Amino acid sequence: MDLKEIQSLIKFVAKSGASEVKLETDDVKITIKTGSEDKKGETTTYVQQIPVNQALPTQPVAPQAPAATENAPAQGQPSEEDSKYITIKSPIIGTYYRRPAPDKPNFVEVGDTIAKGDVLCIIEAMKLFNEIEAEVSGKIVKVLADDSSPVEFDQPLFLVDPS
Structure with a gap:
């Protein structure tokens, strides 16, 4: 593969909207990553913000709360x-x-x-x-x-x- 073929491959991948292309031939191995990969990185960063939702461990406590509320009438509701x-x-x-x-x-x-x-x-x-x-x-x-x-x-x- 010569330089012009590689450049045309890069242009083609950029126009196609693909985020990553890997090409292997007998003598050459090429991996092309476009700017849309950066957007995926941002998305991954956003998904990693799920620890904010680690309030999920508090949700298992919620099922216990109704059980205690069920005991309340036995303790004497007005x-x-x-x-x-x-x-x-x-x-x-x-x-x-x-x-x-x-x-x-x-x-x-x-x-x-x-x-x-x-x-x-x-x-x-x-x-x-x-x-x-x-x-x-x-x-x-x-x-x-x-x-x-x-x-x-x-x-x-x-x-x-x-x-």
């Missing part, structure tokens, strides 16, 4: 007769604790009068203990979650009579 009460709900997902330590008394019991800002319980999330404070003043009517049990976001924890 009924229609409780509609006159204010429901204090969990602001986060975690483990619900009624007392500050195993050897300490519960933060609140049924019948206790609470003021806005009083600590009602602790929810542990990722080794952080979050104190859950009362949003309203009133009287604890019902505790809806079991001690040391997992709770979901927006799961009812307490019923409070604001009167």
Whole structure:
């Protein structure tokens, strides 16, 4: 193959839109890559940005969330007769604790009068203990979650009579 044949082959490949052509003869081996390969490189780079979607490991956690939500009715969802009460709900997902330590008394019991800002319980999330404070003043009517049990976001924890 002479130089003119190689040049015409390069022009032909460029016009054809092919990104890569390999040609082998007895004495010559030619590989021609066009600029469209660079575009593929960009696409590959874009596809490699899928680690942004590594939120996919969080999606397997989502099927576990409904399972815990199914347990919520067993723990006591507020009924229609409780509609006159204010429901204090969990602001986060975690483990619900009624007392500050195993050897300490519960933060609140049924019948206790609470003021806005009083600590009602602790929810542990990722080794952080979050104190859950009362949003309203009133009287604890019902505790809806079991001690040391997992709770979901927006799961009812307490019923409070604001009167």
